[in-house]
Amino acid sequence: MHNILLAYLRLLTADPNIATRLEWSITPLLQLRAHTDTGVKLLCILVITKQQGLSEEKRMELEREWIGDVKGTDARVFYGKEIVLVDGGCEFRDKWVDGWLLPVHESKRETECKLICSRRSSEADR
Numbered sequence: 001m002h003n004i005l006l007a008y009l010r011l012l013t014a015d016p017n018i019a020t021r022l023e024w025s026i027t028p029l030l031q032l033r034a035h036t037d038t039g040v041k042l043l044c045i046l047v048i049t050k051q052q053g054l055s056e057e058k059r060m061e062l063e064r065e066w067i068g069d070v071k072g073t074d075a076r077v078f079y080g081k082e083i084v085l086v087d088g089g090c091e092f093r094d095k096w097v098d099g100w101l102l103p104v105h106e107s108k109r110e111t112e113c114k115l116i117c118s119r120r121s122s123e124a125d126r
Contacts, residue, residue, distance in 0.1 A: 001035075002078035012050045013106070019051045026051060033066050039077040041066045042099040067123035075099030 018024075032044045045066060049059040063070050077099040081092045092106055097105050 001034075001040050002043065004016075004069070006077070006079070008047050009043065009050065010106075012047065014041055018025075018049070024051070038073060039074040039099050042075045042102075043077060046102070049111055053081065065066075070100070077102055079105065 079097045082095045
């Protein structure tokens with residue numbers, strides 16, 4: 001569920017009008033309010049607020065309604081896989097991040113992607 005919601009959030013970030021253009025309903029997201037995983041709830045809130053163009057204040061209100069007291073509440077989000085060197089080899093491990101810091105992680109990821117694309121573009125121009 002984390003992968004799907006994170007991809008959904010990234011699509012909305014890349015193209016804020018995609019949900020409107022494709023008439024995506026928020027009903028399935030609202031049904032996840034009862035999910036037991038706090039990370040899923042937080043991702044749903046982030047997707048809903050981005051899709052609906054809601055304010056930061058409304059996002060915080062949804063967090064209080066869906067999650068409760070956000071202070072001290074763990075909201076781990078699955079963030080993909082990472083390669084780890086182990087005994088002369090390597091293995092893939094799950095990468096989890098603090099969901100409350102997800103905007104920071106996403107900003108860093110976007111910056112790194114833009115840098116890589118810029119380098120490749122410069123190399124192609126040579």
